[in-house]
Amino acid sequence: MTxxxxxxxxxxxxxxxxxxxxxxxxxxxxxxxxxxVAYLLENRDGxxxxxxxxxxxxxxxxxxxxDHHTYCMHRAYVTNFLMQRADxxxxxxxxxxxxxAQFIRDTALPIQANQAPHIYR
Ligand SMILES: [Zn+2]
Numbered sequence: 001m002t003x004x005x006x007x008x009x010x011x012x013x014x015x016x017x018x019x020x021x022x023x024x025x026x027x028x029x030x031x032x033x034x035x036x037v038a039y040l041l042e043n044r045d046g047x048x049x050x051x052x053x054x055x056x057x058x059x060x061x062x063x064x065x066x067d068h069h070t071y072c073m074h075r076a077y078v079t080n081f082l083m084q085r086a087d088x089x090x091x092x093x094x095x096x097x098x099x100x101a102q103f104i105r106d107t108a109l110p111i112q113a114n115q116a117p118h119i120y121r
Contacts, residue, residue: 011071012071012076012079015071015072015073015075015076015077016073016076016077016079016080018073018076019073019074019076019077020077022043022044022048022073023043023044023045024041024042024043024044024073024074024077025041025042026039026040026041026077026078026081027040027041027042028040032053035055035056036053036054036055037053037054038051038052038053038054039051039052039053039054039078039081041074041077041078050062050063050074052074052075052078054078054082059075059078059079060075061074061075
């Protein structure tokens with residue numbers, strides 16, 4: 001890992017920690033035209049509301065920090081939210097595969113050597 005990558009991760013973690021400290025959470029996901037998706041983010045007492053728009057892997061935020069090209073906690077939060085969902089989807093896919101494999105093992109008929117298709121002999 002390069003020093004630049006470590007710096008990025010540290011920045012991301014610090015921003016994410018701030019978002020959690022403020023109690024930010026996703027309150028709505030709005031599908032927009034084409035590939036665009038908007039995430040409505042609200043802090044703990046609902047006094048702050050931000051819209052983070054995703055186009056592909058790019059996130060943009062409507063907050064002041066983003067206006068000044070600063071990496072904001074809202075983007076960090078949504079990035080983490082998306083990573084968690086991706087992990088969950090991957091785990092679900094793995095579980096389906098495991099279940100299928102188990103089903104195949106459970107239901108497989110024992111094949112006698114002399115019954116195996118010719119190609120396997
Ligand atoms: Zn922001």
